[in-house]
Amino acid sequence: MATDYKFQGWLALDKDSINGKMRWQDFEPKPFEETDIDIKITHCGVCASDLHTLRSGWGPTDYPVCVGHEIVGQAVRVGNDVPTGIKVGDRVGVGAQSGACHNQKGDCEACADGMEHACKYSTDTYNSKWPDGSKSYGGYADYWRGKYSFVVKIPDEIPSDQAAPMLCGGITAFHPLVQHNAGPDTSVGIVGLGGLGHFGVLGAVKALKCKKVVVVSRSSTKKADAMKMGATDFIATDEDEGWAEKHASSLDVIVSTVSSSKMPLEGYLNLLARKGTYVHVGAPEDRIPPFSMFSLIPKRAALQGSQTGSPQDIKDMLELFAKSGVETWNNNVPMKNANQAVVDLENGKARYRYVLCHEDHIKEVKYN
Structure with a gap:
């Protein structure tokens, strides 16, 4: 099924992108499968992991890369084989990991133990590869595509700008x-x-x-x-x-x-x-x-x-945060200003999370 939207985002082309030099460009997502979900992104948190990746700090980055793994938005396309009850129109999110073998490889003890976040065959939300060899792209973008298994529904009690940074x-x-x-x-x-x-x-x-x-x-x-x-x-x-x-x-x-x-x-x-x-x-x-x-x-x-958590861990945390009133101390930034947000985070100005918001979803929030 063809879509009437295209995938565009802030792409880092080399190490100099850390200095506020990402470029807004088209990119090619993974081929859509019936176990995939497309998300129209409304919010994406800016994480220190993004900085490490932009400058190849943890090792050589596979440029071009679109960073961002604290993604919240609306499901706009849901494959026929998605079994989680997510439907078009739901408010959903995805964190730092987007795929795991769930023990289908047979030798992954992490997935067998319900620790998919430690899967030896995992796919990170960006700067990684899907099983078919296509690249994974993150959330400094208009849309995100990936497997259903790490996509979670966002509780009604948590606003999207607060929820995004919780996902990583x-x-x-x-x-x-x-x-x-x-x-x-x-x-x-x-x-x-x-x-x-x-x-x-x-x-x-x-x-x-x-x-x-x-x-x-x-x-x-x-x-x-x-x-x-x-x-x-x-x-x-x-x-x-x-x-x-x-x-x-x-x-x-x-x-x-x-x-x-x-x-x-x-x-x-x-x-x-x-x-x-x-x-x-x-x-x-x-x-x-x-x-x-x-x-x-x-x-x-x-x-x-320790690193992140399984999809169930994330669901449990969001439910508990919703009940107990945990609120992210965040500063919302228009998506068009992503380069400045990266530079400001690098300079230690965040108190305490920057959240990129598409312009029709931005609002002023001050929790501190």
């Missing part, structure tokens, strides 16, 4: 808290109050009602925001002398969202309580600092990594 930033920061049973008896630390970290704070405070939520940052410039979000304490590592000793063994779960190779990692680990867990979700472009294993051994503490 939200689940990335929140999922580790759920995995480690954070709740009313848990003391949580969130390292870094940025696009990811603010979801960790809001999720721990509002959705999980943790008894203690401590934000760890280099300076106190964001302390007022952290306390407004509901944090119970704030550690400024460049300003608070002896912070690692003063707060030693005080946190059950730490979610670290930072991606600096200069982070005081050993100090972070010293904050862990007995049997505590440090989960790193930030993705540095180089190696993390060395640390002493005695930061972990005497306390039987653990160091882990």
